[in-house]
Structures are given as C-alpha cells and as structure tokens.
Amino acid sequence: MVTPTTPTPPAPDAAPQRAASRRDVGVALACGVFVGLMVGAAYAAVPLYDWFCRVTGFGGTTQVAAAAPHAILDRRITVRFDANIARGLPWRFEPEQTKVEVKLGEVVTIYYAVTNLAARETTGTASYNVAPTTTGAYFSKIECFCFTEQVFKPGERREMAVVFFVDPKLAADADQDDLDTITLSYTFYPTRTPATARASGS
Numbered sequence: 001m002v003t004p005t006t007p008t009p010p011a012p013d014a015a016p017q018r019a020a021s022r023r024d025v026g027v028a029l030a031c032g033v034f035v036g037l038m039v040g041a042a043y044a045a046v047p048l049y050d051w052f053c054r055v056t057g058f059g060g061t062t063q064v065a066a067a068a069p070h071a072i073l074d075r076r077i078t079v080r081f082d083a084n085i086a087r088g089l090p091w092r093f094e095p096e097q098t099k100v101e102v103k104l105g106e107v108v109t110i111y112y113a114v115t116n117l118a119a120r121e122t123t124g125t126a127s128y129n130v131a132p133t134t135t136g137a138y139f140s141k142i143e144c145f146c147f148t149e150q151v152f153k154p155g156e157r158r159e160m161a162v163v164f165f166v167d168p169k170l171a172a173d174a175d176q177d178d179l180d181t182i183t184l185s186y187t188f189y190p191t192r193t194p195a196t197a198r199a200s201g202s
Contacts, residue, residue, distance in 0.1 A: 061129060062130055062141055062164075063167075064141055064147075065140035065141065065142050066142070068142070068165060069105045069167060070105075071105050071168050072103050072104070073168050075103065075104050076101050076104075077101070077170075077180065078099055078100070078102075078180060078182070079102055079108075079182050079183075079184060080181060080183040081097070081099065081110065081185075082095075082183055082185035084187040084188070085187070085188050086187055086190065088190045089124050089190040090122060091114055091115060091117060091124060091188060092114070092115040092117060093115075096113055096159070097110060102165070104165075105165060105166070107142065107164070108165065109163045110162050111159045111160065111161055112159070113157065113158070114150070114152065114157070114160060114188075115155075115157040116153065116156050116157075118155075119154045119155070120154055121151065121154060122190065123150065124149070124150050124189060124190055125189055125191050126189075127146070127186070128184070128186045130184050131182070132179070132182070134176070135182050137167075138167040138170040139166055139184070140165055140167055141164045142164065143163035144162050144163070146162075146186065149191060166182065
C-alpha cells in the first residue's frame, strides 16, 4: 500500500517581503521628518510671532526707532503710563508722572522709578504694550529699560528712562481720528537670579 505524501508548499516569494520592508522604512522616515518639522515650527513660532507683532504693532506691540521723525504736527495726544509687577518679584515700580500731553512726532522722555524691596539681588524683565492696541504701529521707542534684563542690588532704587514719540503717520489713519489718549503699560516679571545663574555656570 502506497502512503500518499503531502506536497511541500512552495517557498514564499521574498520580493513582496522586501517591498513591504521598504514601505515600512519609508513610512518611518516620513514620520520622523514630519515630527522634526513640527518641532522646528514650534521653536520658530515664538520669534516669528514676536517679529510679526513688532512690525505690525499687533496686540499693541510698540515699535523701535533709531531716530526722531522729521516732522512734528500740532495734533496732541495724551499718553498715560501704567506700571505692574508680577507675582514673585519684590519690587516697587511706578511712573514718576501718570500722564503727559505730546504732539505727534515730538520726542519725549519720561521716567519710571524702581526699588528692589528684597535683601538680595533680584532680576526682572519688562513686557509692554499700548492701548488701544491699534496704536501699536504708531508708538515708537528710541530708548527703553524694557530692551534689556534689569538687575537690582538689595534695596537699590533706580530711575529708568523711556524715550518715545507718537508717529506723525497716525494723523493719516482715519480710524484714529477720534483718538485722544494712549496708555503705555509695563509689567515686570522675575527672571533668573544671579545666584542661580552662577550655580548653573551661566
């Protein structure tokens, strides 16, 4: 009696396996590139947004000017000054005058007084904007303490200047015809302390 034999199945073709493997590698690479692009976009978003705000005045972001404008107009604007301290920064911060009346194009210098109330050295950085926010494109600063980090010794008091002007171009903006007051507002936030910086080796 002859015992029937089971036919041996043919060996699987290696070509489809290689193709599938290549597809997997391609998908993994594409995912890696996508993640890398997203991470890069996240890091770029902040400086790009900051640049956009500075150029357009969006959100009340003020402008930076190197020199005074070439014209001074008779139209006057009242500029009010606001000062705030974020939690965690032991400072007293206030404008030496609460408001000033300026002509469009006139360069004005005002001062804020800051006192470190702590018995240790402290460091702060100021954020700023103007209201109404639509005036950010016309409010230019030539000099400001907000451009740099401020370090105060224990108990130190300092007068810090802001040199600014309201651009005469504002007069050509019909949306600003009824504008008579701009508020310049600052908020100081705590940053790294010098002791922390030394400990970290920076």
